[in-house]
Each structure stands twice: as C-alpha cells, then as structure tokens.
Amino acid sequence: MASANYGPSEDQFLCSICLDVFTDPVTTSCGHNFCMNCINEHWNTSDQNLCPMCKKDFITRPDLRVNTFISEMVVQFRQSAQQKASSSSSEQQESKSGEVPCDVCTGTNVKALKSCLVCLVSYCETHLEPHLTALRLKTHQLMDPVENLEGRMCTKHDKPLELFCKSDQTCVCALCSVLDHKNHDVVPLEEEYEEKKVELKKTEAEIQQMIQKRRVKIQEIKHSVDLSEEDAGREKVEGVQVFTDLMESVGRGLKELLKTIEEKQEATKKQAEAFIRELEEEIFELMKRSAEVEQLSLSEDHLHLLQSSNIHQPPPTKDWTEVSVCPSYEGTVVRAVSQLEETLSKKMKKWCADAELKRVQMFAVDLTLDPETAHPRLILSDDGKQVKLGDVKKNLPNNPERFFNRFCVVTKQSFSSGRFYFEVQVEGKSRWDLGVIRESVNRKELISPSPQTGYWIIWLINGNEYLALDDPPVVLSVTSGPQKVGVFVDYEEGVVSFYDVEAAALIYSFTGCSFTEKLFPFFSPGFNDDGINSAPLIISPVGVN
Known part of the structure; x- marks a missing residue:
C-alpha cells in the first residue's frame, strides 16, 4: 500500500x-x-x-x-x-x-x-x-x-474491513470473504450498518421505555412513601387514642377497685362503731345493775331484799358470742380484674373489627347495575344504583346475560383478580340476597345456589333469619339486623366476606374458594311480601366506618 x-x-x-x-x-x-x-x-x-x-x-x-x-x-x-x-x-x-x-x-x-x-x-x-x-x-x-x-484494517490481509460476515458476526475484508469466509452470508458494511442502526433505534426506544418505566416506578415509590407517611400519621393518632382509652379503662378500673375497698372498709368501720355503742350501752346498764346489786347486798332490811327480786338477775343483753367484725376483701381484686378484662376484651374486639372493616373498605369500587342482566320484573333506578321488584313482568329480550331463573341482577363491572369491596343498604327489607357469582352460572333455569353452582351469597328471609348458602348452608347468628351490608372479595386468596357495616362486625366468610373466571356482584331484592319488602336494595358510597 x-x-x-x-x-x-x-x-x-x-x-x-x-x-x-x-x-x-x-x-x-x-x-x-x-x-x-x-x-x-x-x-x-x-x-x-x-x-x-x-x-x-x-x-x-x-x-x-x-x-x-x-x-x-x-x-x-x-x-x-x-x-x-x-x-x-x-x-x-x-x-x-x-x-x-x-x-x-x-x-x-x-x-x-x-x-x-x-x-x-x-x-x-x-x-x-x-x-x-x-x-x-x-x-x-x-x-x-x-x-x-x-x-x-484486516490484520491478515492488510485490506480494509469493508464487509461483514453475518454467519460469524465479524468484520472482514474482500479477501476474507472469498478465502476464510467462503459460502458465508457476507454483506457490505453499509448494509449491516443500516440494519444495526435500525436495531439500535429499537434498542434505544426500549431503553427509553425502560427508563420511563423506572421513572414512573420512582414516582410510584415516592407516592407510596407519601401515602405511608399519611398512614403512619393516622395509625399514630389511632394508636394513641386506643392506648389512651385502654389506660383510661385501667384507671377507671383501679378507681372502682379502690372505691369498693374503701366502701367496704367504711361499712366495716360503721358496723364496728355501732357494735361498740351497743356494747357500751349494755356495759352502762350492767354497771348500773351491779351497783344496785351491791347496794342491795349490804341492806339489813330482810323484807326489802326479798321484795327486790328484779335486781337479783342481770339485765337483758345481747348474745355477742357469734358477733364479730371481720370484713372480707377476698376476691375483690380478682373480680375487678375479671371485669376489666371483660371490658377490655369487648373493646379489643370492637377495635379489631373496626380495623378489619377499615382495611377492606380501602378496596371499595364503584358499581353500576347492568339492565341487560336484570330479571324482567326488576326495576332499576336511572343511575343504576337501586333495584326493587315490580308487579309487572316487562317484555325484554331474552339475551344470554339476562336472568330468568330468579329475581336478580348483576353489575356491569366484573373482576378476575385482586380485591374489591362494596356496600349495600338493606334498611327496611325483610328479604334479600347479596354476594358474588361467577360469569358462567345458569341464568335461565332455577338451580340451588351454592359455591358449587357458582354462587357465594347470603340471604335474609322472614325478617330475621339469615343464611349463608354454603355447602351445606349455614344458619347465621346475627344479633341485630344490619342496615347496611359490606361485601369483600379477595380473588387470589379465595375469600368472600360479609360485614354489618354499622356494627363493624363480620357476618360470615366463604373461605378456600377457587376462582377461575370473572366474578360479578349479585343483587336480589326478594319478594315484596304484600309491600312489607318493597324497599329497594341501594348500592351505597363507601366511607370509612
């Protein structure tokens, strides 16, 4: 060269x-x-x-x-x-x-x-x-x-590296292409350069996308930190309130215990003083009689001594043999501690129930009833938040989604993962069915609802009889009829829980469920019962209890 x-x-x-x-x-x-x-x-x-x-x-x-x-x-x-x-x-x-x-x-x-x-x-x-x-x-x-x-330059042939061997992924000269890389896929550097530039642009776009995702993730993490700080603040306030209440309960218990002991001591003292006064009065009478007896014994008057027969005996007195002042404090502290424990236990259950309800309420979703699924006798409000049973069966198309087997309706929204929660006002009703169903349930024939047939629901009948339609059905013990029912679903954990919102009490939980398809919130207002059960079921906005 x-x-x-x-x-x-x-x-x-x-x-x-x-x-x-x-x-x-x-x-x-x-x-x-x-x-x-x-x-x-x-x-x-x-x-x-x-x-x-x-x-x-x-x-x-x-x-x-x-x-x-x-x-x-x-x-x-x-x-x-x-x-x-x-x-x-x-x-x-x-x-x-x-x-x-x-x-x-x-x-x-x-x-x-x-x-x-x-x-x-x-x-x-x-x-x-x-x-x-x-x-x-x-x-x-x-x-x-x-x-x-x-x-x-090619170190072997001292020629410019102006070709690219795709087979070996290396740059070669003209002599390499006919000698060492014969029958290989060899292209000009410019051609491979353009292809690599296209790949680099794609790589750059992917990297930029990865950068953007990480920037978004940074914002998510920062937002999570902000939320964590807010949650920590709320938890601190709630913790202070809870433990202050606990300490106040313990303080009240101690005051009541001390008051009880003092009252017992005061009663004992008063009883002892009464006994002492009574004994002193008897002593006074006895001393008086003793003086009379002594005076009489010195008399030389035979007739007077014999006529004073009432002085020959002691005056009537109380039998003090079994009388004692022995106050018993045994069990006072135990009973006070037991009562305090019962009080705290009730408070703890209430606090835990409140905390659990607050937790599930964090997963609240906005639901709207789907008129395309409603039984022809059901009446839905314009906003899709209320449903009640009408007297007339409407002439509606029998589309695959519509229920004909029972007076029920599901929502437009469905869920196939994660957790969700909603609340339903049931005030004034003597019958209702609530829960979730899977998408593939039979909507045309009357079947027995259970988890096996795709239903996870509870119902109320006769105004005060609650039943979980599990397999077998479970009679529920509900002390007071809930005015608002909360429904929580954890898809991955296979849990469907029902809550009395105002009492913050768990009504029932289906556990160990296996969900494999979409779930729809389910509503049935039940028969009207001559107007007794005419009130609608109302999807309520969720607020922290």
Whole structure:
C-alpha cells in the first residue's frame, strides 16, 4: 500500500489500484502505471495476468522494473506537497486534548477535519483537499475524525474491513470473504450498518421505555412513601387514642377497685362503731345493775331484799358470742380484674373489627347495575344504583346475560383478580340476597345456589333469619339486623366476606374458594311480601366506618 503523503491534486501520480500516490511505480507494456506491490498482489489473487486498466492479457507475467522517471517525479511531488502543508499548517487549528490530529502534518499536531476509511488516514483541511478535488479520490469514504484507523484494517490481509460476515458476526475484508469466509452470508458494511442502526433505534426506544418505566416506578415509590407517611400519621393518632382509652379503662378500673375497698372498709368501720355503742350501752346498764346489786347486798332490811327480786338477775343483753367484725376483701381484686378484662376484651374486639372493616373498605369500587342482566320484573333506578321488584313482568329480550331463573341482577363491572369491596343498604327489607357469582352460572333455569353452582351469597328471609348458602348452608347468628351490608372479595386468596357495616362486625366468610373466571356482584331484592319488602336494595358510597 502506498504511503499517505499528499501534495497537489494532480491525478497522474495516483495508483489506479490503491488510489494513493505511487510507491515504487512500475509501467506495464500497455503503458499504465501502478505501485509495484499493488500490481503484483493484484495478479497474485487473480487467475489471469490482466492489466487492471485496459484488461490486456499478458500470457506470461511481465518482469516489472521501477520506472525511475516517474519515481523521481513522485519524489518531487511529495516534497512540493510537504512544503505546501508546512506553509499552511500554521494557519490550521492545533488539535486539542481529546481531538484527532492530522496524520500527515509533521511538527505541530493540526486538528483533523476528516478521516478516510479507504486510506485509513485522518486529514487536516489542507491535506484533505486532494480527496475533494482528485477524481479517483472522490470515491473514498470520508467520515468525522476517528482514532485507531489501523483497527479498520484486516490484520491478515492488510485490506480494509469493508464487509461483514453475518454467519460469524465479524468484520472482514474482500479477501476474507472469498478465502476464510467462503459460502458465508457476507454483506457490505453499509448494509449491516443500516440494519444495526435500525436495531439500535429499537434498542434505544426500549431503553427509553425502560427508563420511563423506572421513572414512573420512582414516582410510584415516592407516592407510596407519601401515602405511608399519611398512614403512619393516622395509625399514630389511632394508636394513641386506643392506648389512651385502654389506660383510661385501667384507671377507671383501679378507681372502682379502690372505691369498693374503701366502701367496704367504711361499712366495716360503721358496723364496728355501732357494735361498740351497743356494747357500751349494755356495759352502762350492767354497771348500773351491779351497783344496785351491791347496794342491795349490804341492806339489813330482810323484807326489802326479798321484795327486790328484779335486781337479783342481770339485765337483758345481747348474745355477742357469734358477733364479730371481720370484713372480707377476698376476691375483690380478682373480680375487678375479671371485669376489666371483660371490658377490655369487648373493646379489643370492637377495635379489631373496626380495623378489619377499615382495611377492606380501602378496596371499595364503584358499581353500576347492568339492565341487560336484570330479571324482567326488576326495576332499576336511572343511575343504576337501586333495584326493587315490580308487579309487572316487562317484555325484554331474552339475551344470554339476562336472568330468568330468579329475581336478580348483576353489575356491569366484573373482576378476575385482586380485591374489591362494596356496600349495600338493606334498611327496611325483610328479604334479600347479596354476594358474588361467577360469569358462567345458569341464568335461565332455577338451580340451588351454592359455591358449587357458582354462587357465594347470603340471604335474609322472614325478617330475621339469615343464611349463608354454603355447602351445606349455614344458619347465621346475627344479633341485630344490619342496615347496611359490606361485601369483600379477595380473588387470589379465595375469600368472600360479609360485614354489618354499622356494627363493624363480620357476618360470615366463604373461605378456600377457587376462582377461575370473572366474578360479578349479585343483587336480589326478594319478594315484596304484600309491600312489607318493597324497599329497594341501594348500592351505597363507601366511607370509612
């Protein structure tokens, strides 16, 4: 390969094979000039000894000699180019740290303007001129300056890496493609470059999307921290309130215990004082009788002594043998602690129930009844929040979603994962059915509702009889009829729970359920019972209890 020294832009000093200034120029018998190494390497890789320019076929390879005339002209050409470069290099911008210097300039490192991928040389503005004016050099591929151009040469064949082997995923030269990578899928670098650029754009888009997702996740985490701080604040307030209430209950219990003991002590003291007064009165009477008896015993009057028979006996007194003042405090503390424990137990159950209800209320959803599923006798409110039983069966299309087997309706919303909660006002009703059903339940035939048939519901009949339609059905013990019923579903855990909202009490839970399809909230207002049960079921907005 010829050297990378350039001067004037005359084309006559360029080898037509390497397109560089001649090195050891030789002339063929057909009159064309080449670098000695270039023409020999060309013939070594070809089956014929053809002139690259005119295609003249030499039967035997010519014995080429260096053309001294052209060689001297090339030397003069190089000197002229160096002088011109030297005179103009001072006017060029000196390369700074991190910038690519011109490979041709000597002395001061002048900033390169372009790098040639064919010559594998970086050029300043002056030395780049031949590539912009010389016809043969205009075909060279220029790019922004880069370092390590030697890395763009094939180390085995000393040829430019201008092809890409898809089979081995490596850059190769023209000789590699016909020798070491024969029958491989080899394409020009430009073609693979464009494909890689498309892939890089896709990768960049994916990375940007990943960045965006992580930024969103950061915002979610920050929002979670904010929510956590709010929750922590609420929990602190509630915790202080709960433990303050506990301490107040304990304080009240202690006060009541002390008061009970003091009252017992006071009663004992009063009883003892009464006994003492009574005893002192008897002592006074006895002392009085004793004085009389003593006086009588000294009398010499026989008749008077015998006539004073009432003095011969002690006065009537109380039998004090079994009388004692012995207050019993045994069990007082135990009873007080037991009563305190009962009080605290009730409070704890209430607090736990409130906390549990608050927890499930966090998963509240907005529901709307679906008129396309309602039994023809049901009447739905315009906003889809209320349902009651009408007297007339409407003429409605018997679409697959509509129930004909019972007076019920489901919501437009369905759920196939996660947790959800809703509340229904049942005030004034003596009958109702509430819960969830799976999407595939039989809506046309009357079947017995149970988890096996796709129903997880509870119902009220006769005004005060509650039943969970489990397998087998479970009679529920409900102390006071709920005015509002909450329904909570955890799809993954397989739980359906019902709550008395105002009492914050759990009514019943279906557990161990296996949900495999969509679940729909289910509502049935029941028979009207001559107007007794005419009130509607109302989907209520959920507020923290």
